[in-house]
Amino acid sequence: MAKTKQFKTESQKLLNLMVNSIYTHKEIFLREIISNASDAIDKRHYLALTNTELMTDYNISIELDEENRTITISDNGVGLTEDELVNNLGTIARSGSKEFADSLDNADIEIIGQFGVGFYSAFMVAQKVTVITKSVNSEEAFKWVSTGTSTYTISNTEKEEAGTTIILELRDNNEETEENYNDYLTEYTIKDLVKKYSDYVRYPIKMDVTKYDYPEDKKKDPIVYKELETLNSMIPLWKKNKSEITLEEYSDFYKHQFNDYTEPLKVIHSKVEGITTYTSLLFIPKKAPFDLYSEKFEKGLQLYSKGVFIMDKNKDLIPDHFRFVRGLVDSSDLNLNLSREMLQKDVQLKKIAKTVENKIKSELEKMQKNERDSYNEFYQIYGVNLKYGMYEGYGANKELLQDLIMFKTTKSDEFITLKEYVERIQKGQKHIYYASGKTKESILSLPQMDLLKDKDYEVLLFTDDIDEFMINILMKYDKLDFKSVAQGDLDLIDKKEEKELDKLNEEKKSLLDTLKEGLEEKVSEVKLSKRLKESPVCLVSGEGLSMEMEKVLQNMPTGKEAKATKILEINPNHDLFKTLEKVYENNPEKVKEYAKILYSQALLIEGLPLENPSEFSNLMVKLMIDSNK
Ligand code: ADP
Ligand code: MG
DSSP states (O other): OOEEEEOOHHHHHHHHHHHHTOOSOTTHHHHHHHHHHHHHHHHHHHHHTTOGGGOOOOOEEEEEETTTTEEEEEEOSOOOOHHHIIIIISSOOSHHHHHHHHTGGGOOGGGHHHHOOGGGGGGGTEEEEEEEEEOTTOSOEEEEEEOSSSEEEEEEEOOSSSEEEEEEEEOOOBTTTTBOGGGGGSHHHHHHHHHHHHTTOSSOEEEEEEEEEOOSSTTSOOEEEEEEEEOSOOOOGGGSOGGGOOHHHHHHHHHHHHTOSSOOSEEEEEEEOSSSOEEEEEEEOSSOOTTTTSTTOOOOEEEEETTEEEEEEEGGGSOGGGTTOEEEEEESSSOTTSOHHHHHHOHHHHHHHHHHHHHHHHHHHHHHHHOHHHHHHHHHHHHHHHHHHHHHTTTTTHHHHTTTOEEEETTEEEEEEHHHHHHTOOTTOOSEEEEEOSSHHHHHTOGGGHHHHHTTOOEEEEOSTTHHHHHHHHOEETTEEEEETTBSOOOOSOHHHHHHHHHHHHHTHHHHHHHHHHHGGGOSEEEEOSSOSSOSEEEEEOSSSOHHHHHHHHTSTTOTTOOOOEEEEEOTTSHHHHHHHHHHHHOTTHHHHHHHHHHHHHHHHHTOOOSOHHHHHHHHHHHHHHHTO
16 A cells, blocks of 8 residues: 655755756756765665675666656665655755755755755656665665655565665656657767766666677678666776866866865865875865855765765864865775774874865965965955864964965955065064954044054954954964054054153043043043044053954844943044143033043944934034034
8 A cells, every 4th residue: 555645845845846847957867866876885885894794796777768768777775764765755854955945935046056956856857756665674665656746655565685776757758848858768868977977986887788780791780789888987086096187077076976066166186195095085165055154064074985985974074164175085094894983083084184184274375375366266255264263273273274364454455464464564563453344445544543554554454253353362473463453552653752642641630530530431441542643532442352342242142241441542632632621621521521422423433333322412512502602
């Protein structure tokens, strides 16, 4: 008796899309089915390492039946139990496909390739799909049938060997759209597709291929017969010599293996021999995965041992700061009898991970040095990830990452490295300066930039939220420390000037204290500025949290309490200061109102919200009236 079951909602969406098949590359269905077959054999091969009874002559076979218009793809992999059939073919198990299905409504159809639509792609060419399967863990065999509507059926059946057979009943040809599904019934097309997409599948893909024997006598017809032929070369790409592999081959391999639609930005292929021997083939995708910065993102490299697939996403092989890297490691030194948990603690694996990390770093550095345009492209996509890497490790990755990060500056619209900054630093400049803001223009117009502009010092532009947090971890570069233009002492004026200012600060103490009183707890101090030249006032932060960090933290659910200490600085050389002195002499209370106005203005310049906009507005109006009495 066949049981009828419902596809899960997200599966239905994806199915619908396949059935209506707006996607132009329908031929990928074969790649997807073969890759599932190969995965299933991988799994059996892996189990067979500890259970030799499972060993067999692994292969995938394709049969074409022109009369019935079917393609049958069989494998002798692990097979599926009844539960697995329901769970793996009735729902979308992989997070990638699920996200994709969720975003289907507005998804660009061409990005399907990125998600590797998998099994359901069969419905792009088939009107009915039958799966006959028997798990290596079960005596029972099952038949799964669907026509791509909202339901499928499962029933018991007979099958001798463990493994899976998938029968695709092709759709009718469509004259209107000129879609000719009969193409997929020709040996030529199938051979071609296998070569194109599945050449390096590690197991033989076999098909009966028509052969012609021409007799001596040319007048007689040739003898036609069929011969089982292996269609793929089976050599894993990474085992070939670098010099024998074209960029296109790397690219095809990458797209196929990692379900991407675009060619990679960078390929890193290396064979390492020594204490640990392994081959790694790594790719930097041209597009960051859509969920790179979400918690759901799963990093990891595929792990093989002597060409045998062990696992898909080994997290330990790739550090978080390079988590965007995809690829694989094939080592002959790993003990295959280790459980997956044990593998995590494996010393060899740790060594490999370290070498892989250094390799990526050195390749990125090379790219930065020799192909700056590509590096810029890379940096636009993954720069923030590197910065997070610097921040998250509490400085553990400083050395590794500090030369990979770059900034735009007040003098450069191109990204420059910290090394490049230091190389062209002004004579007498003692620190690396940075300023946070949305754009170069807004940063250049900050009052805190007055003296720096005057001295023609280059200032790093911090435009990402993470920047200040990261620099607080980095602390120094090439023995120079980092200074925010809006925090602490900028060290811009000479000793003599400094002394004079300190003296003046003392003399004007009562005025400054009264200003501070007017602001109550809003600021920790009001003082004469050592950084202003043209502008009358500015707000800076004291030690610790900066105002920029306060802004970022307050936008997070857990950071509402974050507060920077604020200091209101007044330019002693500005006319405003003389006015304040005059007002203070005549009416000390009045100066408190001025303090409130100045503070509000400074907040506005910083891009911070006014605490009490109507008070500010009233004070301004009062000031206008008073000044014209
Ligand atoms: P993916 O291969 O990325 O997991 P698919 O949609 O291609 O996604 O396949 C879904 C699941 O169906 C697989 O994960 C696997 O569990 C199961 N499956 C598909 N084809 C086979 C097969 N030939 N043998 C065993 N299991 C299979
Ligand atoms: Mg698949």
